Amino acid sequence: MKAIVVHEFGGPEVLKYEDTSRPEPKENEVLVRVIAAGVNPVDGAIRSGKYAKFFGSKPPFIPGYDIAGVVEKTGAKIDNHKPGDAVYAYLDLDRGGGYAEYAVATNREVSAKPKSLSFVEAAGVPLAALTAWQALIDAGKLSAGQTVLIHGGSGGVGSFAIQIAKARGAKVFATASTPNQDLLKQLRADVAIDYTKQKFEDIAKDVDVVLDSVGTDTLQRSYGVVKKGGFIVSLVARPDPAELEKHGIRGALLGVTPNSDELAEITKLIDDKKIKVLISQTFSLTDAAKAQEQAATGHTRGKIVLKVAEEPK
């Protein structure tokens, strides 16, 4: 099969398009014919070797942690998916394999694809939407009537987070730069904040939960906007215990994990039209390097996806 293979850690130029052997599913895995693969900021970080120790990734490996495709073959212990089923998955960061014509996904990673989405749209969902879900619902315990501040609301995680919070019945403050203010409103944020012109702490006060995907100064200034007993969940930095204590709040650094049950909940929200998926750019598999360069800008609108094969009819 054709795939993008990393033979050595480095810049985007180490992504090589080549022939490699098709993986075989183990007993708890499905083999998926990949139609589209999502691209996330973490892909480039893993390619560079930054997380080599943490995830144990060793070249050669095939990157790619989001896939949408058609089940080709199932392992002996798989009884909930069969060949021909349309599925999507977030593949564990210590394994990946999504930038390829075929990839294996474990039972814990794979779920039925939303019927209302194309494969390209579906490939943009799993990692980012699961992150938003695990940050707001599992960690933040966000409930109806509560208030949440979502930093980076126009990006991959943020665009799902706004919609998941709204579906939960929360009031949403969201930040993005000037060109993305309209997008925040389209995603149904109650209050759109332009971080290039406004200080979010002057507008969002006494919130129950903050979702921080920016870190540094943004995280530092977020402690003071959370009400006593509230929660800060960061995707990029461990909240400072001294600041948490000082403000009487709690906090955590999230590491998203595959979860096919939660992905199925997300599928329902998508098919019920509670979540829209925004794909701002698609690239061919051979252009994986360009896609990762875009993902590394930190200013992507919605999601970037690699189109690996034609959409099945």
Ligand SMILES: NC(=O)c1ccc[n+]([C@@H]2O[C@H](COP(=O)([O-])OP(=O)(O)OC[C@H]3O[C@@H](n4cnc5c(N)ncnc54)[C@H](OP(=O)(O)O)[C@@H]3O)[C@@H](O)[C@H]2O)c1
């Ligand atoms: N820990 C985990 O499990 C986990 C999971 C997923 C993602 N992440 C990390 O979380 C971060 C976000 O991921 P993503 O996929 O959502 O990235 P993304 O698609 O690139 O989105 C980033 C968003 O941040 C906004 N932004 C940039 N600077 C900002 C600032 N100073 N204040 C507010 N918003 C700002 C951008 O909006 P503008 O273009 O308008 O500036 C953009 O919409 C990345 O670092 C990623 O690696 C971690």
